[in-house]
Amino acid sequence: MQLIDLAPLLPELILVFLVLAIITVDLFLPRNGKWILTALTVSGLVLVGAACIPVWGVNDRIFEGFYVVDDLSVFFKAATVVIGILAALFAPSYLAQRRMPLGEFNTILIFSLIGMFVLASSADLITLFIGLELMVMPAYLMTAFHKTDRYSNEGGLKYFLLGSFASAILLFGISWTYGLTGSTRIEGMGALAHAAGPAGILAIGLLTVGATFKAAAVPFHFWTPDAYQGAPTPITGFLSVGPKLGAFALLVRLFAEGLGPMSADWYAVMAILAVATMTGGNIVALTQTNVKRMLAYSSIAHTGYILAGLAAFAHAVDPDIRAQGIESILFYVLGYGVMNMAAFAVVGMLQRDPRRFGGLGGFAGLAGRAPWLAAGMAILLLSLTGIPPTVGFFAKLYVLIATVDAGVAWLAVAIALNAALAAFYYLRVIVYMYMRDPEDQPAPIDRSPVGIAALAISVVAVLALGLFPEPVLAFLQASVASLF
Amino acid sequence: MGLQGYLLVSAILFGIGAFGFMARRNAILMLISIELMLNAVNLSLVAFNAYGPPGSPAGAIFALLVMAVAAAEATVGLALVIAIIRTRKTAEVDQYADLKE
Secondary structure, X not given: OOOOOOHHHHHHHHHHHHXXXXXXXXXXXXXXXXXXXXXXXXXXXXXXXHHHHHHOOOOEEEOOOOEEEOHHHHHHHHHHHHHHHHHHHHHHHHHHHOOOOHHHHHHHHHHXXXXXXXXXXXXXXXXXXXXXXXXXXXXXXXXXXXOOOHHHHXXXXXXXXHHHHHHHHHHHHHXXXXXXXXXXXXXXXXXXXXXXXXHHHHHHHHHHHHHXXXXXXXXXXXXXXXXXXXXXXXXXXXXXXXXXXXXXXXXXXXXXXXXXXXHHHHHHHHHHHHHHHHHHHHHHHHOOOEHHHHHHHHHHHHHHXXXXXXXXXXXXXXXXXXXXXXXXXXXXXXXXXXXXXXXXXXXXXOOOOOOOOOEHHHHOOHHHHOHHHHHHHHHHHHHHHOOOOOHHHXXXXXXXXXXXXXXXXXXXXXXXXXXXXXXXXXHHXXXXXXXXXXXXXXXXXXXXXXXXXXXHHHHHHHHHHHHOOHHHHHHHHHHHXXXX | OOHHHHHHHHHHXXXXXXXXXXXXXXXXXXXXXXXXXXXXXXXXXXXXXXXXXXOXXXXXXHHHHXXXXXXXXXXXXXXXXXXXXXXXXXXXXHHOOOOOO
């Protein structure tokens, strides 16, 4: 037996040691020294990001083919690190005001990130499932993190019950895939095409339901608004982008890599789900007066736009256009990750008073009270709407180009119409911020320097990615190339 | 009883679990229903392994790992149920209706 070369696992190993370090250091810190944990987490994550550089271009399978370190997985890992750093910076002040422990938060966060890493690197259905569970179980706990708050408990339990139900369905699909193909390898899933008949359809159906449940696609989205509204707001920001990134890593691995050879069979399902998801999410978001819940529904709509990229991949035949579909998914997930997380963080900053739940009234007259915060939020909302020169515009444009090139122009029309619909509820918040008078006793604003700094970084990133997307696109194209 | 028999039992178990999850309104019974579904998956995995291509224990190993995941899931689930019973004094999920439009 030869020893396994652990060098390609460097980022994962650093994450594991980071968790152990956080747990240990937390034991010895005095109550007023907990900020060291945030510093430790962020510097550790920066180190993990740096460790992603040497594994770029490795493109190797380890652990007898159970684990793949290809450029696609490195992209997902780099995006995960960005999301993790933002989560670690946005949360501390909100948690401290409500007496929630920072050490446990950072520990659970890093565990979830490890799950996302494993999921992104899985070459086998066993690894995929373990990574998925390692990602979502900490997410359930984070949702219910405010133990004494009834909303947080409720959101956590609902998320847990429906999430586990979906995991069981996905797992049953995986089991049937294994039974029909005789292998648990993802690259062997294409053999399902030969397993025609009801069993093959059952397997693909169960996989589709389970995976789109995790990505919160309509009609499997009903856990999303409750879980997102119940969770502590900065954690909602993480939930809406972290596990979503993981869910799309899962979809890309399962459907693009595994079932890619038979994409003509599942194209129609994915396209219908995409349109149902963007339309359903947007229509319900229109009626919300609570900004936190509105952003929860709008995150469903964004899932629909990203699924359209997957449908474009499925419909195209030319490998270049198929690659473009996957690239549009990855770019959207990254851009959406930064802008949505920062938007939730702003909602959290307006909840300095714990009795505030993110109502639209709290945004009234924000431009007069905190001009910089209002300007930042306005940029984030414009980006979520998809107005240039922000990353949101470019991400939508990329999905549009991918769908048109793949010959599914009707999907592009659906996206454009939905973007117009979404503009209404995003711009309404901007109207409240700039054109309404503040409430009689406006909520105090949380101005913690760490949170403001993270917000500034996010807003700059949103603008920079929109103005100069070329470096990221080059990175994307190289990482998707490893898939084909 | 061949492979089909095991798969039939597994499908029935999965169906009972899924039905129980949707019909029961007690959080702990819903958790038990999910465990039933996972056990149905395990049964199908080991059956596929036993009747599948010889020499590869992938299905049996998968079943062992699913058991470990199920145990972790039960732990997380019970912790969440305990936390919510502390604030609500009930395990009936219909009573958990504070989060809505």
